[in-house]
Amino acid sequence: AQSVAQPEDQVNVAEGNPLTVKCTYSVSGNPYLFWYVQYPNRGLQFLLKYITGDNLVKGSYGFEAEFNKSQTSFHLKKPSALVSDSALYFCAVRGGFQKLVFGTGTRLLVSP
């Protein structure tokens, strides 16, 4: 069975500082990995994905994520956080033709 874990319910960071939102996964075969962001009372917005190729993936709004096969991780990063980045972030994984499974979400709070 495939699964994804987001070990932190909330991440706090000061504006201008780098941020990391952690994600680890378990899947049979090669994974498809995704990050989504959800603002209050909105749907999920796609940020970036890893399918194959370069382990460092760049996405929307200056976010990037690094695929680490040995550690089965796909952490989301941004060099300099903005207050407007405050939202709920979801990591998701699927293996092959399996369903896309979402993590429980990590709330990012960026303070001014």
Added chain:
Amino acid sequence: DAGVIQSPRHEVTEMGQEVTLRCKPISGHDYLFWYRQTMMRGLELLIYFNNNVPIDDSGMPEDRFSAKMPNASFSTLKIQPSEPRDSAVYFCASSPDWASGNTIYFGEGSWLTVV
């Protein structure tokens, strides 16, 4: 493109009433998904369609829930009769060639409250 369009955005209904949620996927997308989001269970896949055909409905909680996709541009999720525990946000999403790893794009959701 207008994105995935869902209606209604908010619905408050009484227990026992029928609820119908509607979705228009992004044009050209051949996969359509219905998800439910709750605090307790997070995001759950209820059912998905490929070319209007239901592929996997194993996430549908019980017989009170049904979903249809009569054509490529419209889908419904129906709850009959509704119960308070059905209160959640229901998302419709679509994807082009999802089997090849393409992205799933979500609508803004339908906020359902059953009282």
